[in-house]
Amino acid sequence: MGSTFGKLLKISTFGESHGPALGVVVDGLPAGINIDTSFIQEEMDRRKPGQSKITTQRKEADGFEILSGVFEGQSTGAPIGIVIRNKDQKSKDYSHIEEKFRPSHADYTYEAKYGIRDHRGGGRSSARETAARVAAGALAKLFLQHFGVTIQAYVSQVGSLKLEKEYQDLNLELTETNIVRCPDPAMADKMIELIDGVRKDRDTIGGVVQCVIKGTPVGLGEPVFDRLHAELGKAMLGINAVKGFEYGSGFEGVTMRGSEHNDAFYKEGATIKTKTNYSGGIQGGISNGEDIYFKVAFKPVATIMKDQLSVDKKGNTVNVSGKGRHDPCVVPRAVPIVEAMAALVLADNLLINRTKKL
Amino acid sequence: MGSTFGKLLKISTFGESHGPALGVVVDGLPAGINIDTSFIQEEMDRRKPGQSKITTQRKEADGFEILSGVFEGQSTGAPIGIVIRNKDQKSKDYSHIEEKFRPSHADYTYEAKYGIRDHRGGGRSSARETAARVAAGALAKLFLQHFGVTIQAYVSQVGSLKLEKEYQDLNLELTETNIVRCPDPAMADKMIELIDGVRKDRDTIGGVVQCVIKGTPVGLGEPVFDRLHAELGKAMLGINAVKGFEYGSGFEGVTMRGSEHNDAFYKEGATIKTKTNYSGGIQGGISNGEDIYFKVAFKPVATIMKDQLSVDKKGNTVNVSGKGRHDPCVVPRAVPIVEAMAALVLADNLLINRTKKL
Amino acid sequence: MGSTFGKLLKISTFGESHGPALGVVVDGLPAGINIDTSFIQEEMDRRKPGQSKITTQRKEADGFEILSGVFEGQSTGAPIGIVIRNKDQKSKDYSHIEEKFRPSHADYTYEAKYGIRDHRGGGRSSARETAARVAAGALAKLFLQHFGVTIQAYVSQVGSLKLEKEYQDLNLELTETNIVRCPDPAMADKMIELIDGVRKDRDTIGGVVQCVIKGTPVGLGEPVFDRLHAELGKAMLGINAVKGFEYGSGFEGVTMRGSEHNDAFYKEGATIKTKTNYSGGIQGGISNGEDIYFKVAFKPVATIMKDQLSVDKKGNTVNVSGKGRHDPCVVPRAVPIVEAMAALVLADNLLINRTKKL
């Protein structure tokens, strides 16, 4: 339990940061999809470490191998097994924490829960696991292409540097033109400078990723517990370092009156649309065809290059100092992860929705 | 799909606002728990309509009947079926919307998804469904009592009126002493005044419910996708009108540096504790024994007593005006719902955690 | 866990034999199905006690109430809650077994598993629970009607009286013309006589129910673990008193050679058919369009009107004697239960199969 996500399109990930490999089994992807392996690799490259000066300098090539479920370039409907070998591990970088609990990491809770812990690189709790999600998410994107659904995430905040423009006023095509993945070039420069400064301080900082989904058919999402935004929220809160999720008007919406917040319907051609979109494209948990948009808050990475007081397994007070190569800010590399998880949710709900009418 | 929640402690709710009854089947509650029916009724009374001038004036007694799973006052391990009859329905209040799509309601999306819609009172999309959750949540609370886990929610914001004090600085015993369920009496008065004004304007307003869970054993929550906070987030985002969820440092945490945000471990007696608690009691998705706390954003209720433009099934432009008796602000009655969903998540994870070690 | 069945069409049953009511929540039934309540009642009447001299003489009217999910006579896609009140309970008939474990009943295992047991009428382990399944199965049948799938079960064996004719050589229309539900009138008379004799001996006897499903579309069933026959098998083995399941050539097929057993394909018009059907309409776990047929073995009912030695909770040797009104042979009333469970499996797989191709 815990390593499987999705209902009809189901992924099961496995693997630790410093074991032989990590991977994913994607079950339920419909047959007949062209599996574009170079697209999968591109997606994984957006997430991989070492891609710029503001990410970790670890070099993980993140090549992948598809072991099953694809025949003559097409999905067959059978589970797709994907393996990603671990290569640039430096497990010795972690010997100093074998007995220590790093502050705000999962060391203590894993040890308490399981009575045993692979301490190397955080083991199963490492964000390296998300490489498998990006591979699976790429498959979901290939499926969604057939229905015109597009998913674009970008960095909207780093520390206190917050993009004031809404996504409608930004050119999201610019997102991938800079290393912080912010579609406003001027703000991107400031964010990069901030992160670089934080890195030089041997510290880390948080940020926000915004995501926009366009072209969603009307009707996706299940009522009551499995509302589309509840599934998106769970998906995002399941990403390492996430502390919050809001969609549509979000936390700011609480200050509004119903008469302002309600999205008036009107008809444009054959399509029912809304004049505003505080609902965030989801009403009663079900997509209404408008853009779906949401924000995901990431805390500052817990691994810092400074000395910190903590305890070891025996309860002794100890000093913990970060070693190795780590991200000063996680959001640039989180962008493709947010997209991948969103793609999995949308694809799953697209399939579920085929079963609702006679 | 969509009406079932939980893994080992699983609830399935059913029922519409204006049908004969709604109810819930609670499966997986362990045997041997004293089922205190007056406690369940108390919990339901906290949610019921008509409890004060700032809630809807509908009178729903919300009596319930336990149909199964309890023998001589104790849970038997068999599914507990609970039925709550609908009584004070005025279905005619809804005949005017039979063909119309109310703005920011689920009318349009349900109609599109299913091709048919019980328009009376919102049908399945009505927040009346949450009565069943509160009953189920009360059972979860009775289970959690045995492990010293307590769950307390309260209103921390209505519109722009925001409680600046943290939960540690509030006396949560005061929450139930006022009709808005805010533990700060002075702020409560202001909030009540605000809601009452909004009501007189025939409008509605949003708010925030904060929840604090104390006494959680270390080790609850599953890694990767089913992190404890991801399950809590999904549970909250599955409540009607919720637009956002954050836990621990939340969205504000993104502005912090890792060196500030990290929660240093120390030992107190035999217990490992943290000096600060920006983690919100959860690290790597697993409880660390500290208080779990989170915030849930509720939008302004969509039903307002004002005229609004919309469309009908045929796409004609129509006028929609609210009728009936509705809540000007949902948060006072949302407090027990938030607690109920949190209790279900905690109880479920407490059971799951029994299976993790040899 | 244990009281829920199905993946997309999911039922959750609840209720004990002598509690206030039993019932079922049916989630995932597509919207737009005409809910013919008299058909549901007819199905329940086929299962109800007291219908003939060879069934239990308890009088349970088995009326049902639909609480949700149906609007203006049609399914809405929302969960359908159904309650069946218990009426002709004579709980005192069971006070003599409060402390005793009846042989080959679930008394001992429930007590050991849960530490508490509703002893009245077997509590949750009572076959009365199957009333809820028949109601749910009737809904599944109403759905399957739209696709031309028909399900017919009949009694093919009672004790050693075994129908030698295959289903193709029987007129299944005759099944409901006699009280034992055997489509061969001469054999039916013998079976009735046998059961009546067993009843007079205050004893019970086993039997076999055969089921035939016609009109199944090609492609239902999932590979590997969730093969269509594996789901049917689990469904049948989940019915009280079932000891075995076989489909197609079954246990007799093991004596055959591959060259005899293989079903040769040929084409008839646009349809691919098989000359023989040892496969039982399922190949590789997936329906091939031929008739699906299977047999279900029911043991003799454990409650006999004779004295038997057993033990009580404290381990004392005690005498147990059957009281009350019980079935001397379960198979006549099992026929609609087998059909109901088969209908649920087929309907569920029909929905799942909508999601397999691009």
Add this chain to the structure above:
Amino acid sequence: MGSTFGKLLKISTFGESHGPALGVVVDGLPAGINIDTSFIQEEMDRRKPGQSKITTQRKEADGFEILSGVFEGQSTGAPIGIVIRNKDQKSKDYSHIEEKFRPSHADYTYEAKYGIRDHRGGGRSSARETAARVAAGALAKLFLQHFGVTIQAYVSQVGSLKLEKEYQDLNLELTETNIVRCPDPAMADKMIELIDGVRKDRDTIGGVVQCVIKGTPVGLGEPVFDRLHAELGKAMLGINAVKGFEYGSGFEGVTMRGSEHNDAFYKEGATIKTKTNYSGGIQGGISNGEDIYFKVAFKPVATIMKDQLSVDKKGNTVNVSGKGRHDPCVVPRAVPIVEAMAALVLADNLLINRTKKL
């Protein structure tokens, strides 16, 4: 869907016969189990092809690699990913069936269901997939060892050669001493001779595997739908070529009277036992501590070395002749598969049962 099995101990298999590899992700295995890799290899060797003259002569070494979830020789509670590379594939052996549907294979149904099919060696429908189950089952056995649960399967019938002795009268230690895996040496010789003759005839034959589980704690299995025998039945019916499952008295039990069939309880020391065991160790779906035993019927393998008439994709009548290296009888190699699936069911239910009492 379809490639995942289990609730708390969950396995997801992937892979085709002639792809790069097959494998399995085992999620939910508790932490702290010594992972004895040589034991896993031994189990896989019992299933591997080419082990004797009466199995297929394909040489598949079936080496495996553990990719995750094990640290310093112990399970960590994280998912265990296992990959088994395909090596001795001769895909060209299958080019002649690319367009043809082999009788009683899954060629036609897969093609119809998915619109695409990996024809090489049966693709996903190949019994080669069971290698992954045996690896997973070995892990389950390592877990069950800690609770004294032992699982032993053996061949009890080949064609019409049927072992008349019950398992109690056999020395199950002898099972692995002959190549057909029948614990009666005289019968084993006859079975081997029969299979060898069938092989020379270029034909195949069916058989029965019996399985005995000893040492099961009282209380495993969930009431109603997920009875222990229903889970075992589904597990067995999910194995390739299985046509039937019966446990305890099985199909023969239907001829008995209740007064014969009921298993009288008595007390031996502190333990409640039964004098007979027609219940097969399971009452009301829950284990009672007696031996669990069941039989699994396997049809004759569909691939025969004779010419057969069939159709191709276009519906043309074609001749199909078996090529390659195939099993004349599947039961000798099915023994470890039956044990593996039984082990997974028992281990899963052992975990589930930890959550049933306060």
